[in-house]
Amino acid sequence: MEKLSKFVIRFRWPIIILFLAFTVIMGAMIRNARFNADMQTYLPDTMDARVDQEKIEKIFGGTDLVMIVLKTDDVINKDTLERVKLFSRKMKKVKGIEKVMSLFDLKQVRNENEAMIVDSAVKMIPASEEDIGIIKKEISENDLVFGSVVSKNFTTTVVIGMITPGTHDKSLAEALEKLVKDIPGKEDVMIGGAPYIRSQTALNMQRDIGRLLPLGLLFMLVFLYVSFRQFRGVLLSSAVVFMSIFVVLGFIPLFGWDITLVTIILAVLLIAVANDYGIHMFAHFQDENTPGNTFTKEEISARMLTSIGKPVIVAGVTTIAGLLCMFGHILIPAEQMGILGGAGIAFALLASLFFIPAMNSILPKPKPLQTAAKGKEIKGLNRILGFVSDLAVNKPRRVVISITVIVLILAAGILRLTVNSNPVSVYPHGHMVEKSSLLINSELGGFFPLSIVFEGDIKDPEMLKKMDLIEKKIREIPQVGTTQSIARVVRQISRALYNTSDPGYDSIPDTYNAVSQYFELYLMSGDPEDFEKMVDFSFGKAMILVRFKEMNTPVLRKCVNEIREIVKNDPDIKIVGGIVDIFSKMDKEVVDGQLFSIIASIMAVFIIIAFAFRSVKGAALQIIPLVSAILILFGLMGIAGIELNFTTALLSSIMIGVGVDYTTHFTWRYREERQSGLSIQDAIRMTILTAGRGIIFNAFSVIIGFAALTFSSFQPVRIFGLLIVVIIFACLIGGLVLIPSLFMLIKPNFCEPVKIEQNKNISKQKNMKLNKIIIPVVFIMAAAVSYLYAEITAKEVMRKSIETTRVDGTESLSTLVIMNQNGEKRVRKMLMVSRMYNNGQLEKKMVRFTAPADVKGTGFLSFDYNEKSDDKWMYMPALRKTRRIISSENAKSFMGSEFSYADMSMPTLNDFNYKSLPDETVNGENCYMIEITPKDETVGEENGFSKKISYISKRDFVLRKAEYFDLNGEKEKILEVQSVIEVDKTKHKYKMKKMTMTNVHNNRKSVSSTDSIKFNPGIPDEYFTTRYLLK
């Protein structure tokens, strides 16, 4: 430690600058962070349930639903039905809605004059009471809507939108909210469905971050000042917290991760825990900075490390180990939080060991704390600590027995602990999300879908009968709200064709031909799209879609198991899956993750303590308070009816890491006191009275930090805040009361004076090797879902658009004008040559900047391949040599402009999905409008957009306009092409001569204009060599 303290004081300036620079750099990364509220993505995409869900979506499209629910005394009236009709019509125009189901869209199959008629479930707006009566009668006989689209008591109806997979939740939710606002009426209207819940969750997450962070920080600052009564203590400890938060939040986008519900806890965790080490250091500094001391500011700063560095390191490492044990947790955000939390605490520990003494050594030495203030504080605290030490020294047996009894009583609550990942339960009672979800579940058959997929000849009557039978059995499960299937439609047709007394009424026909005729009859007046969510186009696959009126995952899991039992061993059933399956499996995964992290954390902490104290027995003793706290935690959760879900699941690992600190600090100091010759009783008293102060400050800073969580918008996060407060208090009691009492009773050998000497020598040698710390960096690249059904025509337009600008060879001189929001300009001039090779598979390009003077001479050489990563070299006059550069960062700005490197090169056609939108006219040019979405997240990140809408001229296939949406789905940039030039008049190849990119977020603008351009397919090969870059 002495060597380290000398190092820190000697290199204080570089240390301070390094920490600050690293913080600034990491902090700048935060702006790239994204929010993700989709709980499905919290599970690995290799998980069976997620794979099944994707397969279902590939066959039948999305099964996810959004709903606009209307509730009034009786929905079958003129005004309400007109409103429903309007909602239905406008919802169809909302982007991302694949299909709308309402009373006016779903069908009624009936018999009229001996002919089968298929028309809307509600054909007219009622003008009289008689009409209302007719409509109600028809609805109550219509299986396809009764009890699912309109409630059986006619008080509630719903307009359902089926979602295109991959639709952005936020924009969808905003569009629905706008619809509700634009179509007013007297009915109560609520929005529901999983995508809406997700969007609300994301919104609340952002609000939480904005609210909890400042609140937590405020709590922390007040607490620090109250504790230290010196601004120095507040400044140094809080600086470490701020720096840790910046660094960790910066890691999130750097690792390619998203901010999730769990990340909120991470920020608060850092507020609560990151200052712990600084608190101990500064408390020690205050202890030594007594009136009349002769230490220089450098000496007293160095003593912060030499005196207390070791226990701080042990405490920090155990916390890091506890958090890192979440690595391997099945829930992705939990795993990420473990890594990020570990990294944050590691940074805080390093900052406390290096940055705090370095800063302290450059600041003037403060006056010793006023005796009166110190005395007052010490008096109150000492009284408590004196009481605690008396208790431990005089009545150890009684203390241990009492605590054991309390722990066992509370632990009995574990038997009542339940696991539940209900996504609505994160909202407090009375929240709109909860209200709409309960209404949909109770009146309209629920919204949580499960699909049972059949494969075979669906028109085969045996197959349909089997499907019908299974569907009937499923409907008998009490939690099933409603079902839909093609077999049910067939039965509905039979009801229209036969009288109730006929044998064919309400049944599946016996022959193949009859089934086919049923469908033909239906299609004579119905629409083939009516079947698209039930059977595929070739009638080779069909699906029973089950909706549940239950959201508690243990119940749902039981239901899914029952359904699996019903369809067991049926060779025609290929998939039982869907969102319900995913959520119900989350439970099991949570428990697995929990068990893993508890065992791993305890083992890790055990090993570290055993190593630090060179004693297995010592480690076992110190684990006792932890195990007790875990038992109390789960017992209390069981008693209070708090469910174990993905948020509360994180408790144990955090608690193990944080809670062990108090025991470690106590034991370390106790061992030192014993070594100095004090008796066991005196050593315990002395330890409690001296180290106890830092330990209590530490515990209360954690409690106060986490207390901010009780102000969260999310129920589990609030509960988490409350529980952690209780548990940290339990750990504090464990460290200051239970452990001293145990030491009194057991008199552990590892703390005895003789052994300490030996241990110290050994530890001194071993510690020499611990000087180099390597922080591993883990990169996890997210794999994304790709669509199968790209629009061929849209892709063809894009292919032609790329082809038409793929010129065999050009030379050009261009000007790039970059304007900021105030209109101030920066001008770059460049010279470019390009040439196609290998039948257009490779484009070689050389760009050289000619102005302004500070970039003049800078050159780029790139080989853009169609099918693999590009090769790029750069020449900068200051480097005096060409340098190979990495080519993956296409999304970054091109020379500080609004254009990205991706905009300056040919896109790889197969990296994106294309969809045709209605044609548009741009500056008088009739254009195809194509929606371009990256096939996976990686492509999106590499190109810097989640969606792009391109307007491509129908005349020459050259881009005229493009709108870019950032990775959060917000419109970010607009590209407008002002002029186009035909470069190769033989092959009709074009280039954009002038184009403007406007950033709508910050109003910056960049204009790229080609001052001169010449078609030249014969540009010599040697122009595309590094030799020419140098010339």
Added chain:
Amino acid sequence: MKNLLIIGGSLFLFLLGLFAFQVRAYPEEYEGTALHENADENISTRYNLGGYIKSGIFSWDDEFREIFAEGSLKLESAAGTFGNAFAELRYRASSSDSEDKSDFNFREAYAEIYAGKLDIRSGKQVIVWGRADGFNPTNNITPSDYTVFSSEEDDRRMSNFVVKGVFNADPFKLEADWVPVYLSSELPFGNASMPAGIEWANMDAPKKKPENSTFAVKVEIESASFDGSLSYYNGYYKTPGLDYYISQSVVYVQTKPFRTQVAGVDFSTTVGKYGLRGEFALSIPEDTKEDLAFPGRQAEYTIGIDREWRSFSCILQYIGKYVIDYDRGADAPNTLEKELIAWNRMIFSQQEEWNHSASLRLSLSLMHETLALEVLGLANFSTEEVYFQPKASYTISDAFVLCAGAQLYYGPDDTLFGFMEKNKNALFMEIKKSF
């Protein structure tokens, strides 16, 4: 006299090039096309005039290390079919606690001939070899100035008269360099005070004879996925050692250059989103075991990875050295020799048999590439030397840059960085306008 010769020769070649190579770099059919910055043939297209004016303050504790103003004028003929020419004239006036200086020199002046696949460049020029970032054991042809205060690494590179020929046989290149006259690096302790009875003497420079010239060859490959080279250097090493002689009871210490052979390899490639680069050099100084100014044989190796995340980039390198003749000079007969051997080990970083260092360069571009933040750190774990350079550059407007930062050396007293810590540590601010 030597400098005059170099400057005069370079100037002559430059002027020759300036007037001789007025033919365009591109074939006639491209005349008046975009490859030219301006289709109109006039003086401004035949010659480019540029340069900069720069001013800076380097300060530490209570003293100014240096305050300077610098002007540069660059004249370049447009690249023609057969060659081009370039010259940069610099004027620098500086003031420090110890002295005021002004200096006027040709930073570079050379002419270049393009003869088909062969490029020949002759004149005063800077040559940089090596594909590692900043720490290049194969980069030995032109010397370095360790005394200069500047935020730009290029300013530490010195030029010398070199005849350089490159034969381009894509994807291969063969380069041969000939340095007729030796020019030493500027060492940071050139005027360090000496104990009583010891004085500095002039460098024991090699005579200007053909046999004392330096030559180097390099074979390079630059393919689509891999760049690399093999190189060989034979000549006087750019950094001289320290030697002494006694005359009339006075001990004179002088710098003394030595011949060496360096065989080198370097490469750079990309692996996914990572850049991978490395460099290796084996140095074999002339075998004069009795000469204490000469360092021992050594192997140097650098391996690094780099990665970009949008506007943030990171280059991490391991830099190692193994001194083959580590026990050389262990039996020095007297204290002075022992002292000089220690100094020479310090100069050549041969204080440890095995040297392990790491460098890290983090850079971040912000505010639409107008603010560049960079931190360069080098830590030698074997000798406990550390170099640290944080830097922030803000582009106020086109070609107008404000730069602030620090250059910080730390090390034990008997190391080079320990020496530089006392003399070169500085916080700096520079402002530069290019034109």
